[in-house]
Amino acid sequence: MIETNREGRLARRAAAGDREALRALYEEYSDMVFAVAYRLTDSSPDARDVLQDVFVYLPTALKSFDQRSSLGTWLRVVATRQALQLIRARQRRREIPIGDDVPTRPPHALDTIALERALATLSDKLRAVIILKEIEGYSHKEISNFLEITPTASAARLCRARASLRATLGER
The missing domain is CATH 1.10.10.10 (Winged helix-like DNA-binding domain superfamily/Winged helix DNA-binding domain)
Structure with missing residues (x-):
């Protein structure tokens, strides 16, 4: 877990476009974002899409991060909203999955x-x-x-x- 001061600095730097800060945030929070997305979508490919979307748009989204909660808590909300948006889009398109989704996770x-x-x-x-x-x-x-x-x-x-x-x- 990143200490609060460092977390705030990394968030500000990532919002300003610093790739190293974004990489540090990805390394710290990507597993948690993936886990939330996987639980909601029940699909590894969809969870990876959510993970990618969250971190691609993170520099822009961080500009609205008010630091009232921890960055981890805020990212959980962002990941949840992104996963729910993907689920809604999938329902509108009525996709039919092809093949089995074999998640890659520890036993x-x-x-x-x-x-x-x-x-x-x-x-x-x-x-x-x-x-x-x-x-x-x-x-x-x-x-x-x-x-x-x-x-x-x-x-x-x-x-x-x-x-x-x-x-x-x-x-x-």
């Missing part, structure tokens, strides 16, 4: 793999809410802003997602 415990598979069975709407709430820790109010739904709809989707996961994981 996990069987329970984690089972949970990831169960999450993949959820609709995009339910998966987005459960990941944003349970994994990323956002409130229903924040989720409602990201997804452009009401906090009540967010809570209802979370309830349906949990029930679906219980049913899927209970079948094992």
Whole structure:
């Protein structure tokens, strides 16, 4: 984790176009951005697209970074919004995936793999809410802003997602 002062300096330098500062931010935060994007999109290629988009536009986006939260927290929000935008675009185009998406990630415990598979069975709407709430820790109010739904709809989707996961994981 980058110390706060260094983080602020790197953010200012990257916003001014300093490639070395941008590289340092990429090295520090790319894994986290990829993880958020992968959880939301359930696709390594889509997560890589989100990662690329976040860092390509980061110098411009950093100009609106107000430093009220840590850069990591802010980048999580940026990555979440970018992933949700990609999901919406995919839904509008009604893409049909060709072939299996084989994620490249380190081996996990069987329970984690089972949970990831169960999450993949959820609709995009339910998966987005459960990941944003349970994994990323956002409130229903924040989720409602990201997804452009009401906090009540967010809570209802979370309830349906949990029930679906219980049913899927209970079948094992």
